[in-house]
Each structure stands twice: as structure tokens, then as C-alpha cells.
Amino acid sequence: MNGSPKGNQSVTMQYILYIKKKHPEHEYNIVNVAQTIKKIENDEKRFGDIINQIQESDGVIWGFPLYVMLVCSQYKRFIELISERNAEAVFENKYTIVISTSIHFYDHTAQNYMQSICDDLKMKYVGNFPADSWDLLWPKRRARWLSFVEEFINHIENNFPTSKHYAPLNKRAFNYNPGKIIDESKKIDTHGKKILVLSDETKEGTNLGNMLKRFRDSFSTEIEILNINDVDIKGGCISCLQCGYDHKCSYIGKDGFIEFWENIVMTSDILIFAGVIKDRYLSSRWKMALDRAFYMTHTPTLIGKQMGYIISGPLSQIPNLTEMFQGHIELQGSNLVDIITDEFGTSEEIDALLHDFARRLVTFSKADYIKPLTFLGEGGRKIFRDDIYGRNRFVFMADHEYYEKHGFYDTFPQNDERAKKLNEKLIPLIKIDKVRNKMNMKQEFLRPFLKVLEDPNK
Ligand SMILES: Cc1cc2nc3c(=O)[nH]c(=O)nc-3n(C[C@H](O)[C@H](O)[C@H](O)COP(=O)(O)O)c2cc1C
Structure with missing residues (x-):
């Protein structure tokens, strides 16, 4: 189930094509769900054909690029159609895995989402593979992906059990009736x-x-x-x-x-x-x-x-x-x-x-x-900063200019003048046993705070 709006030109799908080359004894059907969502939505027959393909399959691979912490809207729409059109039954007990490609910015939330959807659909969820977009380019990382998929096939062939992680949602039956007009x-x-x-x-x-x-x-x-x-x-x-x-x-x-x-x-x-x-x-x-x-x-x-x-x-x-x-x-x-x-x-x-x-x-x-x-904001900003400064600068030139202009790169630790001076001064000292043994770390940590508290109006 291809969740990339790019269809066949998807990076994520290269991971599937790689498996196809490694294990040609299996049959693979790639459905460009996200790219053709309008057709799937407007043409019930097309939707029905996909459901039939799922019915006939031994396993389902959900493969998608991260889009703003989740799957893209087109893929999300497909997931909505499954319940709107009462097609959940074909997913039940179907073995499944989930692969995402991304720069690891909130790939865990997208993966959590997909795992919960698989549990809601009562699928046999074997696991997920949150790849970096470029993982396939490295032999060791390719091998890791291959092992993961081989374990998926092993599960299907041996009917191994799978664990569940999400209980069904419980919606409370409640009608909110606002009170009288506010004075x-x-x-x-x-x-x-x-x-x-x-x-x-x-x-x-x-x-x-x-x-x-x-x-x-x-x-x-x-x-x-x-x-x-x-x-x-x-x-x-x-x-x-x-x-x-x-x-x-x-x-x-x-x-x-x-x-x-x-x-x-x-x-x-x-x-x-x-x-x-x-x-x-x-x-x-x-x-x-x-x-x-x-x-x-x-x-x-x-x-x-x-x-x-x-x-x-x-x-x-x-x-x-x-x-x-x-x-x-x-x-x-x-x-x-x-x-x-x-x-x-x-x-x-x-x-x-x-x-x-x-x-x-x-x-x-x-x-x-x-x-x-x-951590949610701090960690996320750091991932963006490093990626825009580094490997994805040529793609996101506008971000790079913005980051330069707005001091985003000043947060690199090697640009932190205060930390640099502190390290220059303290590291040689801390290496001297006599000094280190005499130093009261707790007091040292508090020294700059004492200044603030001496005159809080400063
Ligand atoms: C609209 C959009 C949103 C994205 N959001 C994220 C994101 O939240 N986290 C992340 O790590 N990567 C994000 N990416 C990067 C893609 O997930 C990544 O490039 C992926 O490998 C593309 O795969 P594809 O070629 O199969 O579509 C985003 C890309 C686009 C175009």
C-alpha cells in the first residue's frame, strides 16, 4: 500500500523493489493509494478492486513517507474510506508490517498511528521499520531491512502469533448542552x-x-x-x-x-x-x-x-x-x-x-x-537545523537562508561562545587531581544563580 503521493517515483517504494529483487519467489502488488486517492474515492469499483487485492494477499505492507508527523492526507483519507465503506473485515487477521521513510522527525508518531490503525483493523502486526530516507544506500542498513522483511515472511509462513498494543477507543455517549447566556x-x-x-x-x-x-x-x-x-x-x-x-x-x-x-x-x-x-x-x-x-x-x-x-x-x-x-x-x-x-x-x-x-x-x-x-520542540528543531545545514540544503535553499538570517545556526554548540570560554578555562583545571578533588561541583553549579538572586531586579 504505497502512501506516497509521488506514486512509482517514491523513495519508499525503492525499499519494496529491493525486496522484490532479493525475493523474486514471491508476488508483489504495489497499489499507489496516495497518488490516486481521488479516483479511489470517486470510483467505488476502484476501491473495491483494492479491497479484493488485499483479500487475496497473504500479507500487507503499509509503506509511506512521513508527512507532517503522520501519513499524508491522501493516505489518511484511504484509511477513513476503509471504515466509511465497511471494508474492515478483509484486514482482519492479515499479517502486516509498516515501513516509513523520513528524516526521523516525528516518525515515531506516524508509526504509532499506523500501529494503532492496524490494531483497530485487527490485523496481525509484526512490526515497523522507521527508515531514514537514505538507508537503502548503505549495505549494512539494507541488510537490516532485508532481515526485518524476512522475519515478516517467516511469520506468514509459520502463522506465528503477534502482539497487540492498542485497546479500541471508547467514546463517551454525551451531549454537550451549553448553559445560559453569559452575562x-x-x-x-x-x-x-x-x-x-x-x-x-x-x-x-x-x-x-x-x-x-x-x-x-x-x-x-x-x-x-x-x-x-x-x-x-x-x-x-x-x-x-x-x-x-x-x-x-x-x-x-x-x-x-x-x-x-x-x-x-x-x-x-x-x-x-x-x-x-x-x-x-x-x-x-x-x-x-x-x-x-x-x-x-x-x-x-x-x-x-x-x-x-x-x-x-x-x-x-x-x-x-x-x-x-x-x-x-x-x-x-x-x-x-x-x-x-x-x-x-x-x-x-x-x-x-x-x-x-x-x-x-x-x-x-x-x-x-x-x-x-x-524535548518535542528542542529535539525537532535540532533535526531540522542539522538536515538543512547538511544533506538537504540544496533542496531547501529557502530554509537555509531563513535559518542563517534568523540565527538558527547559532544554536550549534561549536558556535556557543560562552560554552567555549568555559570549557577552555575549566577543562585544564578539572584534569588536575588536586583541583578536581577540592572542587565542590554543587557550589560551582550554583555560582551564576547566586548573582541573579543577589539582585533580582537587575
Ligand atoms: C509535505 C511533506 C512533509 C514532510 N514531513 C516530514 C516529517 O514530518 N518528518 C520527516 O522526517 N520527514 C518529512 N518529510 C520528508 C519525507 O518523508 C521523506 O523525504 C520521504 O523519504 C519521501 O518519501 P517518498 O519519496 O516515498 O514520498 C516530508 C516531506 C513532505 C513533502
Whole structure:
């Protein structure tokens, strides 16, 4: 199952062709799922043919490139079609493995997602292979891939057991009914901040639609709520990588996405993403919007915003998704204020949470508060920095220029002047036994802090 919008020109598929050469005794059928998703979606017969192929197979290989922490929107849409068209049964008890290719930026979240989908489909999941895009070029790494696939074949031939990792999602049956109208005096002053909510569901009467209405009513002035289904997006990212050179998307002039992103999304001060959980993520429509925002490749477009999520569905049972939410916001250099869901509490409690969410968003926006990055943002930035500085600079020239201009390369440790001076001074000293034995490390660590605490107003 080829999850690359590039079809046969996919790097990931070279891994499959390699196996085909090594084990020609087996039959291989590659289905270009992501590239032909429109046909699959519009032509039920084509979808049926794919399902028949799966039915007749002994094993299924999900192979895909990482797209913004997950699979691409086209592949996600195919996964949605499986349940929409009640085709889950053919996947049951089918042996499966998952290979992704990427630069290892959030490949674990994409792999977690696919593993949970395989478990939901009751497949016999043998394992995953999170390859670097270039792994196949190295003999030892090729051998590793071959061993992995041989173990997959071994499983099929011997009917070996496989472990499960994900319990089915449990959705609570709950209707959120917002309480009475909020008193004008209690409404939150926006202080001129531009507040935007993007959602894939805005209908009143649904839990999410009602939550958004309640959130909007928390403010003393009108805020904008936009349904991403109404945005003119002609299709998902096709990985032409034209954007790599100058951040110009090949869809320019063909649809309204760039204008939407630059004139509406990027100009907001407070930005809320809202959606209904669909399988183990949001909708493929949401994914399409996030993939298309990749025309700015590895540079942030939402810097300094206060952000948050309003979600309908069992988010707490999908920590993998929360991690993606947080990681995405940290990478953008914005601030994750909170995630409000309809999973817990009464309608009154959700009312109170939404109201206080509104208050905190404005408070933090006024204070320009951005909390420190965790590993999710720090680690992700380092992967981008190294890749753009190094092997992928020629592809992403626009990122390289941006990184140079905005000091991203100053974070290389060899450019850290303070650390360099410190090491020059202390390393020769620490090598002297007498000095080292006398040194109180705890005190040394505290020395610079004492200065700050002596005069906290400095
Ligand atoms: C829109 C887009 C998003 C991407 N997102 C990620 C990502 O989140 N993490 C990562 O490590 N690589 C990411 N990549 C890199 C691809 O996953 C990688 O180049 C992959 O090997 C391409 O495989 P393919 O030729 O089979 O499509 C992205 C590439 C594109 C075009």
C-alpha cells in the first residue's frame, strides 16, 4: 500500500523493489493509494478492486513517507474510506508490517498511528521499520531491512502469533448542552487581539459546534470561526518540492490555500484549532491543510501566537495525538495554552473551562508569554537545523537562508561562545587531581544563580 503521493517515483517504494529483487519467489502488488486517492474515492469499483487485492494477499505492507508527523492526507483519507465503506473485515487477521521513510522527525508518531490503525483493523502486526530516507544506500542498513522483511515472511509462513498494543477507543455517549447566556459584564475583553478558530465542524447541535459557539460567546467582541471545509483547497501536497527553493507552492494561482494561510491564519494573535477525532487523528481534511502549510517547509509561520485546541472525541486515549499537537505548536514558536475536550465533566464544567480558556488566551497574549520548549520542540528543531545545514540544503535553499538570517545556526554548540570560554578555562583545571578533588561541583553549579538572586531586579 504505497502512501506516497509521488506514486512509482517514491523513495519508499525503492525499499519494496529491493525486496522484490532479493525475493523474486514471491508476488508483489504495489497499489499507489496516495497518488490516486481521488479516483479511489470517486470510483467505488476502484476501491473495491483494492479491497479484493488485499483479500487475496497473504500479507500487507503499509509503506509511506512521513508527512507532517503522520501519513499524508491522501493516505489518511484511504484509511477513513476503509471504515466509511465497511471494508474492515478483509484486514482482519492479515499479517502486516509498516515501513516509513523520513528524516526521523516525528516518525515515531506516524508509526504509532499506523500501529494503532492496524490494531483497530485487527490485523496481525509484526512490526515497523522507521527508515531514514537514505538507508537503502548503505549495505549494512539494507541488510537490516532485508532481515526485518524476512522475519515478516517467516511469520506468514509459520502463522506465528503477534502482539497487540492498542485497546479500541471508547467514546463517551454525551451531549454537550451549553448553559445560559453569559452575562455581558463577565465576558472577556479581547483587548484588540485578533482571535481565529479553525474547525472542520461548525454545525450547531453537534458537541463541537456547541463548544465553539460557547467559546465565541465568552468574548465581549466578535471573533472569527472558520470552517476549513469552506477554504478553497484543491488537493493535498503532492511533494513536487518546488517550495524548497523559494517557499513558492506549485498550487499558487490554482486554489486559495496560500491566501487563506497568509492573510487569515498568519495574521491572527490567538489561534485555535478545533476538530472531531476521526480514527486516531483529526480528519483527513485537517491533515490536508497542515500538509499544504508545508510550502514554508521547515520554517515557522505561526511564531508568537497563543494557541490551543478544542476537540470532540476521546483525545485522552490517544496520547500520540496530544504529542503531535504540542510538538507542532512548539516547533512553530507559539504557546500551547490548553486543550479543551468534551470527554470529561458536565456541560456546566465544560462551559467554565471554555470561558477560562478564553481568559487565559487573552492574558497570555497581552503578556507575550511563550513557555519553554520541551524535548518535542528542542529535539525537532535540532533535526531540522542539522538536515538543512547538511544533506538537504540544496533542496531547501529557502530554509537555509531563513535559518542563517534568523540565527538558527547559532544554536550549534561549536558556535556557543560562552560554552567555549568555559570549557577552555575549566577543562585544564578539572584534569588536575588536586583541583578536581577540592572542587565542590554543587557550589560551582550554583555560582551564576547566586548573582541573579543577589539582585533580582537587575
Ligand atoms: C509535505 C511533506 C512533509 C514532510 N514531513 C516530514 C516529517 O514530518 N518528518 C520527516 O522526517 N520527514 C518529512 N518529510 C520528508 C519525507 O518523508 C521523506 O523525504 C520521504 O523519504 C519521501 O518519501 P517518498 O519519496 O516515498 O514520498 C516530508 C516531506 C513532505 C513533502
